[in-house]
Amino acid sequence: SGVGDADLAARLDALRELTGLSRPRVDAAALAEAGRVLDDAAARGRLSRRHTVVALAGATGSGKSTLFNTLAGVTISDTGVRRPTTSAALACSWTDGAAGLLDRLEIPGRLRRRPVQGPDGPGAFDGLVLIDLPDHDSAAVEHRAQVDRVLAHVDAVIWVVDPEKYGDALLHERYLRPLAGHAEVTFVVLNQVDRLPEDATDQVLDDLRRLLDEDGIALGEHGEPGATVLALSALTGEGVGELRDCLGQLTSERRAAARRIGADLDAAAERLRPVYVPTGRVGLSEEAREQFADRLAEAVGATAAGQAAERAWRR
Structure with missing residues (x-):
C-alpha cells in the first residue's frame, strides 16, 4: 500500500471538491494551504513508493x-x-x-x-x-x-x-x-x-x-x-x-508517506470547517451546507469509507 491507496485518493478528491465549494467563502490562506496539500500529494504520488x-x-x-x-x-x-x-x-x-x-x-x-x-x-x-x-x-x-x-x-x-x-x-x-x-x-x-x-x-x-x-x-x-x-x-x-x-x-x-499526507489533509480540511459549522452567518444555503459537510466528512475520513481508510493505513 502506498500514497496511491484508493481510500486516500477518495479523501483527496473530497478535499479538491471542498476547495471548489469553499472558494467564495474562505480566506485565501486556508485555500492556499488546501491547494498545497493537494499539490504535495500529487507530487509524492508520482515518486517512488519503495x-x-x-x-x-x-x-x-x-x-x-x-x-x-x-x-x-x-x-x-x-x-x-x-x-x-x-x-x-x-x-x-x-x-x-x-x-x-x-x-x-x-x-x-x-x-x-x-x-x-x-x-x-x-x-x-x-x-x-x-x-x-x-x-x-x-x-x-x-x-x-x-x-x-x-x-x-x-x-x-x-x-x-x-x-x-x-x-x-x-x-x-x-x-x-x-x-x-x-x-x-x-x-x-x-x-x-x-x-x-x-x-x-x-x-x-x-x-x-x-x-x-x-x-x-x-x-x-x-x-x-x-x-x-x-x-x-x-x-x-x-x-x-x-x-x-x-x-x-x-x-x-511503506505507509509513512500516506500517513503524512493524511495528516496534512486533516489539517487542511479542519481549516475549511468554519465555513460549514453554523456560526449564525447568513449566506450559505442549507443544501450547500449539507454538500459541504459531506465533502468535509469524506476529506477527514469521517464517513465509514474514510474510517476504514484511516484504519487501513494505521494498521
Missing part, C-alpha cells in the same frame, strides 16, 4: 549529525566545533531509485551519500532515505528556511533533543505544536543520555512526554498510534538499536 524519506531535525548541539553518522555507519556529516556544523541538508540513501525524491527536496548530487552496508545489503533499512537537516535554531535565516522547506515534504521526522534544551520554546511553538496531528510520523529522541546520571534519564523523559502532551501530540504507547519517544546516546550507541528497530519497521511498512 522509499521512506525521514528527516533528522534538531537544535544546535543536539547531536543529530552524530546520530546521522551512527545510523549510516560512516562519517558523512561534520560534527566539528564550529556551530552549526550542518549548513546544508545531507541525504543518505540505503537503496537506489531515490533521485526524484531528493530532487524535490532540492538536495544536490554532491550532498547525496550511501551508507556502509553489510554483506546482506540494506536489510531492514531497504528503502530508507535519511536527511540530516541544518539546525532549526540556526542564526542563519537560509538554514531555517531550508529546514522548513524540507520538513514540508518528508514522510517522517526524528526530532533530536538534548537534556538541556528539550523544553526549548522555539521547538515546541514553531514545530511540534503545529504538527501535533502528525504524531504517527513523528519520533522524539532524547540524545546524550550518557551525560545524565542513570536515574535522571527517566525523569527527563517523563518531563519531555509531559511537554509533548501539552503540545497536543498523541504518544504511541500501549499499542496506541502516536509519536515514538526514545532515549539514546549517539556517542556510546546506547539505545540506538531501539531507534534502528523503529526506523526499520517504519520503512518496511
